Amino acid sequence: MTNNRLTVLCAALCAALLSPAQAKNNEPQTYQTNPISVPAVFQADHSIKLTMEQIMAHPDWLGRQAESAHWAADSSQIYYQRKREGSELRDWFVRPLNADNNGEPVALSDLHKIGADDAVYNLNRSLQAYVFEGDIYLRDMATAKVTQLTRDNERQSAPQFLRDGRIVYREGWSFYAQDTAGGQRTEVASLKLEEAPKAPAQPKGYLAQQQHKLIEFVALEQRNATERHQAQQQLQQQNSNLAPTAFYLGKDQHIVSASLSPKADYLLVAVRKASKRNDKDIMTNYITGSGDIAAQPVRARVNDATPAPQRILLLNLQDGSNTELSYSSLPGYNEDVLAEVKAENAKARGEKYKSEKVIRDIGLMNDWYWSQSAMRWHNSGEQVALMLKALDNKDRWIATVDFKQKKLLPQHRLHDKAWVNYAFNDFGWLNNSNSLYFLSEESGYSHLYVKPLTAKAKKLTSGTFEVSNPVLTQDDGYIYFQANVNHPGNYEVYRAGLASGKTEQLTKLGGSTSFTLSPDEQQLLLNFSTNLQPNELYVAEAKPDAAVRRLTDTISEQFKQLPLQAPSIVAVPSSHGKQPVFAKVYYPADYQQGEKRRAVIFNHGAGYLQNSDLGWSGYFREFFFHNLLTQQGYVVMDMDYRASKGYGRDWRTAIYRRMGTPEIEDLADGVNWLVANANVDRNRIGTYGGSYGGFMTFMALFTQPELFQAGAALRPVSDWAYYNQPYTSNILNTPAIDPIAYERSSPIYFSQGLKKPLLINAPMVDDNVFFQDVVRLVQRLIEQENINFETAIYPVEPHGFRQPSSWLDEYRRIYKLFEQNL
Template sequence: MDSIKNTKETNVKRFVSMLFLGLVSSSALANTNSDIKLEKIMSDPSWIAETPLSAKWLPDSRHVVFEQAVKDHAINKVVRLDTLSPASQKDVGLDALHTVQLSQVTYGGDNKAAYVFKGDIFVVDQNTNKVTQLTHTSATERGPQFLNNGDLGYWQGNNYFTVNLTTRVIRERFALKMAEQPSGPDGPKDLIAKEQHQLIEYVAKEHKAAQQRFEFNQQLTKQNKVANKQTFYFDKEHTVRSAEVSPSLNYAVVVTAPKVDWRGKDDLMPNYIGDDGRIKFEKVRRRVADAKPNQQSFHLLNLATGEKKQLAVSDLPDFNKDVLADVKAENAKAAGNEYESKPSPRTINLIVDWSWSQSPIQWHNNGEQVAMMFEARDNKDRWIATVDFDNGKLVTQHQLHDDAWINYTFNDFGWLPQEETLYYLSEETGYSHLYTKNLSQKPIQRTKGEFEVSNLTLTQDGNSMYFKGNINHPGEYHIYRLDLNTKNAKPVNLTGALVGENNYSLSPDEKSLLITHSTLLRPSDLYKLDVGTNKITRLTDTVSEEFKSMPWQAPQIIEVPSSHVDKPIYARLYLPKDYQSGEPRRAVIFNHGAGYLQNSHKGWSGYFREFMFHNMLAQQGYVVLDMDYRASKGYGRDWRTAIYRQMGTPETQDLVDGVEWLVKNANVDRGRIGTYGGSYGGFMTFMALFTEPDLFQAGAALRPVTDWAHYNDGYTSNILNRPEDDMIAYRRSSPLYFAEGLQKPLLINAPMIDDNVFFVDVVRLVQRLIELEKENFETAIYPVEPHGFRQPSSWLDEYRRIYKLFEDNL
């Protein structure tokens, strides 16, 4: 109980300090006797706040643009805010959207920024804010890039253009074509054709003229710079997956892959509430069980000579290692067979990082070196490689191996601008940390400790790195600056006064940070931090007075001792008043979704409806525990990979520890505890009720996974490998195989047009429960809802059922 007392005192002190800073309204102290009602908290969330969305700096480094939802309207409004005069924010009219809705922004010399708006290229002067439109076409231009010669490059389809910013002359530099390279007019192919050419002089003459014209045009494009429009040809069965041009315009790296329909012909989802009164069948993604390898091809283009070299992943170490040998042998043995391990080329492609939008191909700003990040399809290795241009070979600079799986975040990387030195994130110590590596030297670890580094931003001079990290506490995120010129430099915390969750973007002039900050009790608002003085200025205050006046209770962040690992399980705890007095209390344990997600942090939760629901339950005498079970984000590699090949087992063990803690420390009746969660949390509800039938008295599984073989490839294959290699892991991890264990009341809520967790997951489990002659389950379906509900009426119906389940059984 000391931990609860200490947490309470800390929360009070922080609340007072936030009140002083203007981060919490004094009106939050009022109306503490109000009741929290389901009808209110499940209504359209616009009553909570006009939260700034997708906030970005404009190129002048003074103004910020963001969006805000508009009640009962599908289109957000766009707001422009002057950071020197925050109260003067203005809605942006449709006629001016092209000056503020900037995508694919890039910065170059001479104080200019280039960007894309509605498929056209624009340039803005950062000093005068003058906007110039460079293209105005029905085609889609993308990828603006300032080149070292002062021109601006961009893509239109598979054609690369440059524009001289002084003369505005546009030039096509080269094109990528998925076709066989022309070799001139075809000669006679068979006996009849050969006879025709020999007998008819006109035919032979015309063929010779066509050959001469072809050869002339070939020489013209090689020798005449004005006429030189290079074309590079690739396999006609391929499509371009990525292409990046050197800023020196000497080289390009192009990645192609066979054309693949990521949706199989049988992957159809019926939509029963179509707008024409008929059933519509919508295509959906393939299941992990149906996923097939798709090896990319990597090409180095010499734009000066027209030469094309193929880069081979066989240059990478362990490219043919059988990393799943033990797993395959175990599965073969279970099937009564033997597995013989043999080296075989692995499918190795550019990495796909789910957390960032940077390219996995990074050119140095000198244009003479490039780095590429690869990942094996088996998810066990990641490589960063540079290119030997003379020999057309990949040169490995770093290899990260994980016996479980490579994290699909923490893959930021790039170049320091003044030298050929790479920077990158790696989990090799067990936590995501920053490293730098000169190409001829060993890596240097720049950050160290049991915390995670993410969201890297390098300053233009390469002297400093900004990042987001949870150094103070796993659930407390701040923005840090690290001096890269000082050996063993310590990160400097820039947002210490903003306790909670912080995200950031550095202004183009690098003098300010735009901070998106939230707390346990308040959704995100915007702040400006002066880099020179660390002065923090609040820019927006968008939380409604109605929301502030409600009697919300900030959950305590506690540490639940684990009986299985030597680290605690962090959790949010909601306590009713006087919970220690009277008879033992009812309790609910909430299981967050997404698997690799953190919810026991000190910021505003993405599960804001659940936050309000938990407050309502606490107001009615329930104790609520919201645990960051093993597999959750924020706690390092070992916590993340504890579920490898055994999803549902470590997490259920953590739930057991959570129940024990509640009984021993929070005056909870062991026989009056329920659980619920959605998506991954719904899967966990199943696993708990099916494999530990005495742990909870009731459970609600929302939009739940029941058989991982039916989930997507990108997520599932990381954790369970693939069914053809490791069916043992799928049977060990899928609730469908444990349904006979159900003993306590179960509510299953399922949206029917869910293209994430398919409705068929619930259908198959319900049929299994019927065949097992189970009577203690109910199913609610939501015909118009996708994975994330949209209709307030659906949210209300769902949570009424959850609440009733707990009231009836706890």
């Protein structure tokens, strides 16, 4: 695409997206709900007819888009990875901003020079540090000289600059500091998961005491061991050249995380009791290289998993003291937040529940979703903040530490009667004041807040949109972020001025745009896509209304020629609330002509995922399949049913304790909309989806058997008690506490309702949704003498299929199901 064509595309999209009156800063805003369609950007050949063989082929034919892009340290070029054609390996490319092509491959001999997206800087930003292949490298920002600091077979990680100029890094759970000019490295702290060495115990019991009294050799060994222990202690205390004594955290413990102060005077450590693997958590693999059957280890089921609470330890590196920080200062730490749930389940058992104060299990906020640590030090080293979460999923706290009193000081509590989101938990310190910034869903949408330690939090953004990926500038002037302000499916880049409180829109590209701020904070690396264009990289100055330049063109010519139709984004009126259900609709060219049409509703996976947006979808095979269906006269709808991402807290939590009810109500509204607005025959509509979408297919066909005439459930959940703990316990609590929610939400309890043809496609080495889920449901259907289902199995496939032959077989079966029954 040329820059001119990009400008035309942006103008068309922005005209469609902007509301009649832009909302002022900090005022609520209503989304644009008129149908939106992304204009075509390529010269398509309309004589081409899509085939199943092409669209289910290995995705290399799309062009192999840029991945893992990051800025060079001098902000003059970018690095990105690109998949090799016909291989799963990736190569690094360098693309100068002033070049006119996709850039050039980086030689293997130069890979250590490219830095990393998580590189760190010293206080005056004169040095950069990063990890390459387990070694630490330093870059002089003035000369661009790269120096290798470590070179060994140990793996270093987590580089960090101390306030005294040294760099510190980890090997396992030992922290080492080193001068940036090289020289001797010093152990700052070491964590040991064992008991501390002790002096030999005095003999206890009659026989032992007599043995030491009567046998001189035994008594001598006791004295020698005691003297050696005392001598080692005296040497450690009186000779400063020795490494500091390790911190012994005890056996049977697991270190969750550890964070060192920039002054190297304190170390915060989160530990929990070590858990042993359950030998029952296995998956059978029938197709192996050896020809034998393999029992592969897999995750625990929510029914069996009991997350261990964590202890937060404050380690004083100056005096060697170790203090556990109590959670008792956190508001609500002992509330019985599940009292209503427990009472309802007790009543169902014929019992009465008495609510009492309970000490809740608490630990660090899960940080698998975002890259930062849940323990954040101020760059001065004088303050530290922790993000903590109740393991019952109902509370999130931000707390600081009083080092003198050795206790937690609560700064913010986010309570949710349903569950606290795993997304929108970014937080940190302003660089030049003792103030925190953080995201919170407390208003119903993720927004930015700033909180001084001794004052109330101030809300920086407001409206019916979601803020994500906040990035603070070094001078505390701005926080840059991504948000869907104008339309729930349109993501642009914005910035909030901390002094002025003013929010500015920086990009107006119209699709889905994410960003990375350059190291000099003057430019934005943009990752932009539309429904019709996969992700490409762009650059713009970090200011409003800046010109946007394209950096990569990786889309294949074969893809550009396809006559693909962009779906319209429509707002389906909800029969169960004021907020509409946003959906993609694919129309055949002449859908209003002739007899009423067949239709298919696709159900996206993950539950908490957005697919009716304006960006390129991870469901690209489904996108092609939907285009193939429209070429054959079908109308296709793809709904962001309740529980989907992008629409605020209430939309997300509508499924709390009743998965499969709100979503199917939304599908019914979708059916009604298609009949009223898209010339669709109510008696010729099918549905399909994978993972959570497969679960929805089950629930739709089992609980509302007249809604669809056929359905395909791919890698589906049939019983939530068999799914994982982190995801499921958020929404349904746990089976031990809330069996009502599991039985209300699991398809296997409603299978007797199946009246229409059902196709079940199940991968056998799925370590996400176990094959066991399908096996149990199939056995139940057999016992119910139900003949309305067929099953296809895929022996070598995990949750996300890898083999083109499997994709092709699966979608041929789905297509056949619809052709035969619609």
